[in-house]
Amino acid sequence: MTAFSRLRSAFFRRDAVTVARELLGKTIVRRFESGEIKRFVIVETEAYLGEDDLACHASKGRTPRTEVMYHDGGKIYVYLIYGMYWMLNFVTGDDGHPQAVLIRGVDNVIGSGRVGRLLQLDKTFYGEDLFTSERLWVEDSPMLEQYTTAPRVGVDYAGEWKDRKWRFIAGK
DNA sequence: TGCACGATCTCG
DNA sequence: GAGATCGTGCAT
Numbered sequence: 001m002t003a004f005s006r007l008r009s010a011f012f013r014r015d016a017v018t019v020a021r022e023l024l025g026k027t028i029v030r031r032f033e034s035g036e037i038k039r040f041v042i043v044e045t046e047a048y049l050g051e052d053d054l055a056c057h058a059s060k061g062r063t064p065r066t067e068v069m070y071h072d073g074g075k076i077y078v079y080l081i082y083g084m085y086w087m088l089n090f091v092t093g094d095d096g097h098p099q100a101v102l103i104r105g106v107d108n109v110i111g112s113g114r115v116g117r118l119l120q121l122d123k124t125f126y127g128e129d130l131f132t133s134e135r136l137w138v139e140d141s142p143m144l145e146q147y148t149t150a151p152r153v154g155v156d157y158a159g160e161w162k163d164r165k166w167r168f169i170a171g172k
Numbered sequence: 173t174g175c176a177c178g179a180t181c182t183c184g
Numbered sequence: 185g186a187g188a189t190c191g192t193g194c195a196t
Contacts, residue, residue, distance in 0.1 A: 082180050177190105
């Protein structure tokens with residue numbers, strides 16, 4: 001008797017800003033190597049939207065690294081930052097429109113690097129399909145309606161785009 | 173082929 | 185405030 005179902009295509013195939021906001025309160029489900037399954041409620045996200053968004057990796061164009069962002073929403077985009085942290089992103093939007101939502105915090109674990117470590121991510125998650133994966137997906141659960149917005153973190157280089165309030169933080 | 177740097181975190 | 189640590193994009 002599963003209380004909530006896995007989020008499907010219609011949820012992710014929308015613009016990253018909308019998805020980032022609505023992901024607050026949704027549940028990441030992770031089945032670890034050991035077989036143990038754990039659930040994590042999303043409490044902080046950031047949206048990266050398209051080639052024009054200078055903070056988005058897709059502003060560099062279509063490369064091996066950004067390729068998956070050009071696909072239909074519902075894929076996992078992970079990348080290594082500072083040589084040691086795997087950032088977890090969910091691809092959003094439609095084919096040909098590179099967008100993604102970065103997961104910055106779950107439950108009481110705040111920080112994109114810490115989330116990646118908590119979920120034990122690595123390069124093999126790149127391109128994984130949230131609709132068919134046996135080890136990482138997102139389930140529906142009540143949205144956290146109470147949230148605040150803020151500029152994205154660590155993107156001071158992004159010109160006018162750095163000030164967009166595309167960071168969503170659950171809570172008041 | 174080389175190099176500077178990054179959607180970070182921890183320790184001191 | 186600095187170090188850890190390495191893939192990526194761009195210059196050479």
